[in-house]
Amino acid sequence: MPGVVERYRDRLPFAPGDPVVSLNEGSTPLVHAAHVSGLVGAEVWLKLEGANPTGSFKDRGMTCAVSAAVREGATAIICASTGNTAASAAAYAARAGLTGAVIVPAGKIATGKLAQALMHGARVIALRGNFDQALTLVRALTDRHPIALVNSVNAFRLEGQKTAAFELVEELSELDALCVPVGNAGNITAYWKGFREVRAAPRLLGFQAEGAAPLVHGAPVAHPETVASAIRIGNPARWEEAMEAMTASRGEIRAVSDEEILAAYRLLASREGVFCEPASAASVAGLLRYGPGGARRVACVLTGHGLKDPQTALDHAGAVVPCVPELDAVEEAVLGGTGAGPPEPA
Numbered sequence: 001m002p003g004v005v006e007r008y009r010d011r012l013p014f015a016p017g018d019p020v021v022s023l024n025e026g027s028t029p030l031v032h033a034a035h036v037s038g039l040v041g042a043e044v045w046l047k048l049e050g051a052n053p054t055g056s057f058k059d060r061g062m063t064c065a066v067s068a069a070v071r072e073g074a075t076a077i078i079c080a081s082t083g084n085t086a087a088s089a090a091a092y093a094a095r096a097g098l099t100g101a102v103i104v105p106a107g108k109i110a111t112g113k114l115a116q117a118l119m120h121g122a123r124v125i126a127l128r129g130n131f132d133q134a135l136t137l138v139r140a141l142t143d144r145h146p147i148a149l150v151n152s153v154n155a156f157r158l159e160g161q162k163t164a165a166f167e168l169v170e171e172l173s174e175l176d177a178l179c180v181p182v183g184n185a186g187n188i189t190a191y192w193k194g195f196r197e198v199r200a201a202p203r204l205l206g207f208q209a210e211g212a213a214p215l216v217h218g219a220p221v222a223h224p225e226t227v228a229s230a231i232r233i234g235n236p237a238r239w240e241e242a243m244e245a246m247t248a249s250r251g252e253i254r255a256v257s258d259e260e261i262l263a264a265y266r267l268l269a270s271r272e273g274v275f276c277e278p279a280s281a282a283s284v285a286g287l288l289r290y291g292p293g294g295a296r297r298v299a300c301v302l303t304g305h306g307l308k309d310p311q312t313a314l315d316h317a318g319a320v321v322p323c324v325p326e327l328d329a330v331e332e333a334v335l336g337g338t339g340a341g342p343p344e345p346a
Ligand SMILES: *Cc1c(COP(=O)(O)O)cnc(C)c1O
Pocket: 056, 058, 084, 085, 152, 181, 182, 183, 184, 185, 186, 187, 188, 230, 231, 277, 279, 280, 303, 304
């Protein structure tokens, strides 16, 4: 499949002949979730956005933001990031031959995302502060310097990200509700824009982590905290738009606890065979906690790949089974004890 600009150019602000910086993002798998469906009593589908080229949905928006920056003659791009925007911006900057800089909260981004940003050659600035401070600072910086800002305050990001809604509507003729994790609130805004453009109107069910739930409380959170680092945001840039999308779709924005996020994270991996990152699991955690609310068919957006954050996985998964290189010991290790199911009866 071509990337989202080529696939949906008629609905995006790009003319034929405009430069396109693409890694053939989008066209991600939509898989039925049999186990979750049984638990909630609705037909549940998972949109695997971790299958995008850098492992998150941010690529859909980044192809548009970086293509537009190149069209405008930019030579450098910058973003504040909880990790995935940094990884994506770094990759697309590398591909376009632009200088990339990313500002991340020091010590608060997952290992895989940091590795990506560094490998793609971006200048990675570790801010002794949180995401909200980082975003305020990059906005001020781009007012002073001709550097393109590629956070989701950039309208091209939302244009690209709305294409996920097109894909859902193309694959599922009817969709009653969409569950999506909410951080800076760009993605829920983009989905609603996309659905409206194709005259679809599923209920948007947005989920924030309890310790970072400004939209639920109706006030910014000064010190957001959650295991789901991608949505550790206390003052979403797309606040109003997200509330509008929620109201217009008769949806909800609600909170889920870190325990619920981690339980859904493990359940998706162990029962559905889908390894997403913790923030992504907030969508399914929310569906499990609050139920489908009468929806018959529901899609949950799994925003990023589980390999982004190997440390959280190792902290919350089972242990490995140590073994000496002897057949009896291997037999015991494979068939007996923990991890490998019940032993054969004697
Ligand atoms: C960016 C991100 C989110 C949140 O998206 P917003 O547009 O900031 O609301 C959720 N999950 C993952 C994995 C992300 O990278």
